[in-house]
């Protein structure tokens with residue numbers, strides 16, 4: 536993140552608090568160093584990875600998409616870091632929770648594509664939030680999702696429908712090969728996926744369960760399930 540002529544690796548503290556207070560793990564930030572980062576050496580020391588959200592978009596070149604509109608915020612350093620790291624995390628059976636941009640990155644890693652502006656697609660809702668207002672309004676619950684029977688999320692939740700927040704303009708267009716749909720929005724947009732045949736917890740959601748994770752029952756269950764998977768791995772290490 537550029538600031539005062541400098542560049543910072545930054546993460547919203549809501550992710551750190553959800554990992555610490557709900558998953559019960561120790562949060563560590565991974566700098567977006569791309570090829571400067573030895574992903575294998577790093578992953579030797581980790582019991583789980585959360586791929587967080589970000590206001591930036593995955594560069595369309597990673598999924599053969601049309602060029603972004605002028606002025607679109609990208610983050611090539613992040614793309615260069617997370618896209619290869621997602622592959623390594625899954626290959627090594629390390630528990631993974633991917634959120635919003637992280638969810639979109641997972642789909643790209645599996646050969647899927649993204650809508651760049653879901654709101655411009657015929658029949659699709661506007662999934663964006665007002666980024667100018669109070670943060671509580673930005674992350675307020677926005678729409679229902681329908682959980683797919685038999686999925687990880689359906690197993691976590693009491694009932695097949697739950698309301699989630701929505702802070703995104705991009706979304707899954709073509710689903711990556713090997714991903715399993717876990718939930719849909721009312722307009723049919725895929726809102727969560729898991730990884731078919733994954734050897735460890737591997738869940739990705741378009742909304743933001745880190746927001747209010749301690750008090751929101753569904754978010755709490757997601758982060759607790761992730762934390763349990765991390766502890767199981769730690770016990771085996």
Ligand SMILES: N[C@@H](CCC(=O)NCCCC(=O)O)C(=O)O
Pocket residue numbers: 547587588589590591592593634635636637702703704705706
């Ligand atoms: N830019 C992508 C991903 C959206 C995303 O991760 N939003 C989270 C932003 C949270 C914040 O930093 O306030 C898209 O628009 O789909």
